[in-house]
Amino acid sequence: MSTASATRESARALARDRRRQAWSRNWRTFRSHRSGLIGLAILTGFAVVAVLAPLIAPAEGLEVTKATGGVLEPPSSEYWLGTDDKGRSVLTLLIWGARISLFVGLAATVISMVIGTLIGLTSGYFGGWAGAILFRVTEWFLVIPFLPLAIVMATVLGRSLLNIVIVIGVTSWPGTALLIRAQTLTIRERPYLERARVLGAGPSHQIRRHILPNVMPMVFANTTLTVAVAILTETTLSFLGLGDPTRVSWGSMLDDAFSVGAITTGAWWFIVPPGVCVVLVVLSFTLVGQALEEVLNPRLGAGR
Amino acid sequence: MTHLLELDDVSVTYVTAGGDVPAVRGVSLSVAAGEVVGVAGESGCGKSTVAATILRLQPPSARVTGRVLFEGEDVQTMKWGALRALRWAGASMVFQGALHSLNPVQRVGAQISEPIRLHEPDLSDKKVETRVGELLEQVGLPRQRARAYPHQLSGGQRQRVMIAMALACRPRLIVADEPTTALDVMVQAQVLHVLQGLVSDLDVGLLMISHDLSVLADLCDRIAVMYAGRVVEHGPADKVFADPLHPYAGALSASFPRIGDVAARYAPAGLPGDPPDPAELPSGCSFHPRCPKRFDDCDKVAPELRSDGTSRAAACLLVEPR
Amino acid sequence: MTILGRADYGRGGESQEDNLDSASSGRHGTYGRYLLGRCLGSLGSLAFMLLLSFFLFRVLPGDPARTLGRGRFTTPEQLDEFKRTYGLDQPLPQQFLTFLQNTLSGDLGISLRYRVPVSDLILDRMWPTILLVGTSTILAGAIGIWLGVRGAWERGSKFDKVSTGGSLTLYSMPEWWLGLLFIAVFAVGWGPIPGLFPTGGLHSIDAEPGTISGVLDTIWHLFLPVLTLTLAYLADYALIMRSSLLDELGEDYLTTARAKGLRDVQVRNRHAVRNALLPTTTVVALSLGFVVTGAITIETVFSIPGLGLLATEALTVPDYWVLQGTFLVASFAVILANLAANLVYGLLDPRVRT
Numbered sequence: 001m002s003t004a005s006a007t008r009e010s011a012r013a014l015a016r017d018r019r020r021q022a023w024s025r026n027w028r029t030f031r032s033h034r035s036g037l038i039g040l041a042i043l044t045g046f047a048v049v050a051v052l053a054p055l056i057a058p059a060e061g062l063e064v065t066k067a068t069g070g071v072l073e074p075p076s077s078e079y080w081l082g083t084d085d086k087g088r089s090v091l092t093l094l095i096w097g098a099r100i101s102l103f104v105g106l107a108a109t110v111i112s113m114v115i116g117t118l119i120g121l122t123s124g125y126f127g128g129w130a131g132a133i134l135f136r137v138t139e140w141f142l143v144i145p146f147l148p149l150a151i152v153m154a155t156v157l158g159r160s161l162l163n164i165v166i167v168i169g170v171t172s173w174p175g176t177a178l179l180i181r182a183q184t185l186t187i188r189e190r191p192y193l194e195r196a197r198v199l200g201a202g203p204s205h206q207i208r209r210h211i212l213p214n215v216m217p218m219v220f221a222n223t224t225l226t227v228a229v230a231i232l233t234e235t236t237l238s239f240l241g242l243g244d245p246t247r248v249s250w251g252s253m254l255d256d257a258f259s260v261g262a263i264t265t266g267a268w269w270f271i272v273p274p275g276v277c278v279v280l281v282v283l284s285f286t287l288v289g290q291a292l293e294e295v296l297n298p299r300l301g302a303g304r
Numbered sequence: 305m306t307h308l309l310e311l312d313d314v315s316v317t318y319v320t321a322g323g324d325v326p327a328v329r330g331v332s333l334s335v336a337a338g339e340v341v342g343v344a345g346e347s348g349c350g351k352s353t354v355a356a357t358i359l360r361l362q363p364p365s366a367r368v369t370g371r372v373l374f375e376g377e378d379v380q381t382m383k384w385g386a387l388r389a390l391r392w393a394g395a396s397m398v399f400q401g402a403l404h405s406l407n408p409v410q411r412v413g414a415q416i417s418e419p420i421r422l423h424e425p426d427l428s429d430k431k432v433e434t435r436v437g438e439l440l441e442q443v444g445l446p447r448q449r450a451r452a453y454p455h456q457l458s459g460g461q462r463q464r465v466m467i468a469m470a471l472a473c474r475p476r477l478i479v480a481d482e483p484t485t486a487l488d489v490m491v492q493a494q495v496l497h498v499l500q501g502l503v504s505d506l507d508v509g510l511l512m513i514s515h516d517l518s519v520l521a522d523l524c525d526r527i528a529v530m531y532a533g534r535v536v537e538h539g540p541a542d543k544v545f546a547d548p549l550h551p552y553a554g555a556l557s558a559s560f561p562r563i564g565d566v567a568a569r570y571a572p573a574g575l576p577g578d579p580p581d582p583a584e585l586p587s588g589c590s591f592h593p594r595c596p597k598r599f600d601d602c603d604k605v606a607p608e609l610r611s612d613g614t615s616r617a618a619a620c621l622l623v624e625p626r
Numbered sequence: 627m628t629i630l631g632r633a634d635y636g637r638g639g640e641s642q643e644d645n646l647d648s649a650s651s652g653r654h655g656t657y658g659r660y661l662l663g664r665c666l667g668s669l670g671s672l673a674f675m676l677l678l679s680f681f682l683f684r685v686l687p688g689d690p691a692r693t694l695g696r697g698r699f700t701t702p703e704q705l706d707e708f709k710r711t712y713g714l715d716q717p718l719p720q721q722f723l724t725f726l727q728n729t730l731s732g733d734l735g736i737s738l739r740y741r742v743p744v745s746d747l748i749l750d751r752m753w754p755t756i757l758l759v760g761t762s763t764i765l766a767g768a769i770g771i772w773l774g775v776r777g778a779w780e781r782g783s784k785f786d787k788v789s790t791g792g793s794l795t796l797y798s799m800p801e802w803w804l805g806l807l808f809i810a811v812f813a814v815g816w817g818p819i820p821g822l823f824p825t826g827g828l829h830s831i832d833a834e835p836g837t838i839s840g841v842l843d844t845i846w847h848l849f850l851p852v853l854t855l856t857l858a859y860l861a862d863y864a865l866i867m868r869s870s871l872l873d874e875l876g877e878d879y880l881t882t883a884r885a886k887g888l889r890d891v892q893v894r895n896r897h898a899v900r901n902a903l904l905p906t907t908t909v910v911a912l913s914l915g916f917v918v919t920g921a922i923t924i925e926t927v928f929s930i931p932g933l934g935l936l937a938t939e940a941l942t943v944p945d946y947w948v949l950q951g952t953f954l955v956a957s958f959a960v961i962l963a964n965l966a967a968n969l970v971y972g973l974l975d976p977r978v979r980t
Contacts, residue, residue, distance in 0.1 A: 136667075136670065139667070139671070140670070140671050140674040140675075143671055143675075143915070143957070143960040143961055143964055144675075144678070144957065144960075145915075145916060145918060145919045145953070145956040145957055145959075145960055146919065147918075147919040147922050147923075148918060148919060148922070148937060148952060148953045148956040148957075149682075149953065151922075151937055151938070151941055151949065151953075152682050152683070152949055152950075152953050153682070153686075154941075155941060155944045155946075155949060156682060156683070156686050157686070228798065232798070232800060235800050236800055236802070236923060239800070239802060239923070240922070240923065240926065240938060240941070241941070241942075242941075251800075254803060254806070257806075258806065258927070263806055263809050263810045263814060263825075264814050264825070266810070266814070266816065268810065268816075271803075271806055271807070271810065272807075275799070275800070275803040275806075275807070278798075278799070278800060278803070279795065279798050279799050282798035282799075283794060283795060283798035286794060286797065286798055287794070359885050361881055361884060361885055388887040388888075388889065389887065390887075391884075391885055391886060391887035392885060392886045392887045393887065396885070396886075397882075397885050399878060399881070399882060399885075401878060404877060404878040404879065405878045405879055405881070405882045406879055406882070407879045407882075407883070407897055407901070408879070408901070408976075408977060409900070409901055409904070409974070409975055409976060409977070418883075418886060418888075418896075419886040419887065422886060422887055422888065423887065453976040453977070455976070455977050456976075
């Protein structure tokens with residue numbers, strides 16, 4: 001009895017050790033991707049700003065009634081990035097906008113990942129009729145034109161942050177599902193899984209112990225790329241006036257700028273900074289995602 | 305007599321970020337017109353790299369020294385125009401793994417005719433088509449197969465297409481790199497039969513590369529056995545197979561892998577361990593860690609290929625000139 | 627049903643391979659079957675879209691009449707009248723049948739704002755969108771593929787680094803923001819740069835349609851929006867072309883081609899690029915399906931009276947039936963493009979149809 005538990009203990013330690021080794025090996029490979037590292041640094045910067053927003057720029061700076069600046073003032077020593085049409089500091093808006101963009105991006109990605117992984121795993125592992133039907137459903141969702149859908153849902157359900165998250169989450173999972181299905185299909189045929197089956201492992205054990213750990217790296221890399229798309233989508237939806245009217249995001253700032261005619265009046269400080277922030281964050285997520293893909297996907301790593 | 309192909313002290317080194325990796329170290333070899341020469345050895349011994357140098361197909365990261373002479377001219381240093389003219393019309397190749405070596409989305413007929421149109425641009429379409437049909441029939445396939453795509457053919461058929469393609473421009477030399485690997489026993493025998501018949505009918509030189517010594521012994525006039533980038537034994541095919549001088553050739557011969565046994569390719573029976581990593585070769589004779597007959601000096605002295613006084617040579621301290 | 631069909635000809639392919647010397651007959655039959663399977667699949671998608679659309683507009687809102695007539699009706703009688711007109715007082719299955727019947731016969735309802743049939747509105751607004759997105763897709767396809775091919779072929783070169791970096795940046799950029807910048811710089815004018823182009827619209831008020839000056843006027847108006855959309859699409863195509871060509875470059879058949887004595891350029895164009903074009907073609911065809919989606923933001927920014935602008939305008943009213951109409955058209959375009967992409971792929975790549 002005690003020997004058995006000792007064996008199990010040492011086996012677990014071995015697994016933990018191996019995992020730690022794999023992590024440090026992956027980290028070393030990742031570090032050799034300069035663009036990925038730069039992306040990671042930029043993202044860390046934005047994340048810190050988003051978390052510390054209340055400390056850096058007090059929340060009352062967002063309230064229209066307490067605005068102290070003039071209308072569309074150009075950058076000055078007091079307002080580094082000028083003011084918006086209501087006299088608020090653009091920098092403050094930008095800092096608080098980071099919170100919304102990152103939150104929506106991450107939350108939508110979580111939804112998309114959960115649905116995508118679940119459906120991809122099931123349709124890949126079980127095959128047969130159920131798998132075929134799930135595959136079909138995935139294909140159907142893949143062709144939903146998401147922007148018209150988002151417009152419709154915002155009209156039907158009203159405008160809120162949650163709706164945006166749901167719309168993005170629901171329309172972005174099929175890509176993930178197809179990817180994971182393909183991975184599961186190849187892993188299912190590998191000898192060690194056959195061995196596990198022969199030894200009497202049930203489907204849940206096989207999925208948890210063998211398939212999931214092998215699929216997870218792909219999911220992880222894909223997640224990063226999905227966040228990029230989700231943030232872009234959030235910005236677009238907010239720009240079209242479909243965002244939460246009570247919150248400031250980069251997209252809603254640009255919507256304001258567009259509708260008050262910041263373009264014709266030449267108030268570049270109201271148009272350029274939010275867009276640059278979007279590009280930086282999305283580009284960083286893309287670069288990190290690409291680097292991760294190359295680190296975690298052995299085929300790509302060896303081939304290129 | 306001048307040889308069709310002559311490799312003179314050829315070395316190939318892959319230049320990588322982790323340092324230089326010697327894949328081939330000082331190989332000398334020759335093929336005369338109408339002669340069939342075999343190169344045997346395990347995976348990773350450098351035999352495919354040798355084959356690649358013959359048409360200067362090695363990757364850009366490879367550094368080649370020594371001379372690769374085709375009809376007296378150095379392939380490695382000749383002008384690109386001359387090299388392109390030599391490719392396929394002078395010497396052609398049958399690659400291993402026809403599935404990947406054929407373009408998956410072109411009809412096989414188009415792929416066979418491509419080099420013909422390239423090297424004989426004056427030939428009319430009708431004549432090219434006739435030639436393609438003849439070539440297919442030569443390798444035992446019906447003419448209509450020209451319209452098939454590679455994935456519509458079986459493994460053996462694809463390999464026959466590769467052979468037909470290699471014959472397309474009536475080359476003087478054919479280099480066949482593992483032409484029958486991954487085929488099952490019956491098909492392998494058929495393909496070898498086709499190859500053998502063509503060589504004796506057309507009087508071309510054939511350099512045949514295989515892990516399977518028994519196949520080579522059947523087909524070749526001479527055999528060179530390679531290990532870790534070097535030729536370790538060289539001599540008439542029947543002698544090398546029946547009475548090998550070098551312990552490694554002995555192990556290959558003794559393993560006598562059944563035709564089509566893929567596993568045997570990686571681990572010849574009776575020989576423990578793996579071939580060495582070219583980046584970290586053992587000292588002395590590279591074979592000594594696996595050698596059943598090693599003695600004290602084997603890890604210190606690297607033996608040269610020495611003649612035993614007859615038509616045979618081996619690189620082993622145990623081989624004394626007669 | 628489709629699934630069965632597909633599995634079936636998978637087996638057909640195998641037996642053909644095993645049969646050593648059978649002439650390769652019936653290949654056209656195979657493409658016919660592939661075609662049929664794909665068409666059935668598209669019909670399935672269409673059915674799903676209709677169902678989804680019904681769900682979105684009649685089931686999800688709970689009481690559609692209330693959402694529909696937000697602020698428009700004062701008395702319960704008016705509300706009941708409205709419900710009767712649109713059949714909203716019927717039970718859901720009955721409503722679904724009516725919806726199907728109407729939609730399939732091309733009746734998409736009457737616009738609440740313009741008081742004309744939605745189908746007429748859509749037909750009217752379709753052309754600017756097709757012109758805008760079509761032109762941009764063709765331009766972006768040509769330039770993007772060229773960039774991708776050159777980048778992959780000279781992998782790691784300065785050209786590759788600049789074009790890949792530029793593509794990634796464009797890919798990360800909301801295309802309408804780029805449009806805003808273009809308007810600010812090239813239409814309004816910025817610093818020493820004079821405003822050269824109109825800020826929006828499809829033609830000037832005094833332009834005469836059908837004349838050469840009228841056509842030139844439209845081109846002048848479309849220049850910036852087409853440029854914006856071209857840059858946005860181009861990034862996608864260049865990245866996809868580059869990565870699929872890189873995938874091909876490792877393949878053995880390129881060594882065969884080189885061994886045959888082909889020049890480098892011939893190896894590239896006849897073999898590598900041709901094969902790498904397959905996935906890229908599919909992506910371009912697919913992206914044509916997102917014609918409405920792509921047009922929404924750009925048409926809003928440049929106020930081009932196309933389908934996209936129609937949708938965003940309907941959003942503020944809200945003009946329910948117009949929204950539903952544009953959603954259906956957008957979905958239909960995607961399904962159609964999907965089918966087209968599959969058919970083209972089937973023609974180009976013999977592997978998928980056997």
